[in-house]
Amino acid sequence: MQTFYNECLEDLNIASLECSCHHKGHLIKHGFYTRKIKTPDGIMTLKIQRFKCKHCNHTHAFLLSIIIPYSQILFHDTLSIIRSNTMQDLDQLMIENPNIDESNVSYIKKQYSMHWKQRLLSENIQLDSSLVFQCFFHFKRQF
Template structure:
């Protein structure tokens, strides 16, 4: 994950094909940007995240990569690994060794969120933690949310075509 990769994904999006959460299509346009910190194994980086605004309902939306969890600095693959290690009875702090930007307080917070909000959701629909792409698709199709998202806002998953 890098700013240049993020920018290339956003640049390749066909905005006229995107649908707002109000169900209107071809109504989103760039509204602005904000800075967001993401904790990577190479260190924390600041991404300039694009926001779009719907001309029909006025709602604004951030355009995030599928590896990003809304309202979290910890990348989705690291959160997934922490949850998997927890479920498998392994030491959950191993992610801290591979990603020094994540500390034990981050791990505790992720596990608290997982146990409170996500564990039973996954179990109720027999959604597995792996593979990651299946987890993402299942969470969006069943809950309209990214896995481990804290705030319950309706989100949409847009496929990135190469």
């Protein structure tokens, strides 16, 4: 996963990125932070690249769409949890990814219903792979 992340980072044209202050070409690499990710192969530590805008001093992180900010659970597992209606669905998910436990599941379901459910319904946004793009487009923030 780190290798894939690094390859994506190498392919990134930093000069073409626009900061949330709307200035382009002012981002510089600004250290790393680590994020633990719960995968079926175990808990992996990923080094996440940070950027700083020389114009406004805001910092940003380079995340792939499979990573949800502040979460250790990957995007597709989070969607499976939100979409699950039965304990059987959840049991299957926790068998496939044993690092995901019942407290992760209840936290994700609670956060979704508190912060996202009505918002997504209001724009008729589906719980599928278009979700990350749709949230940026409609709400100017990442899911």
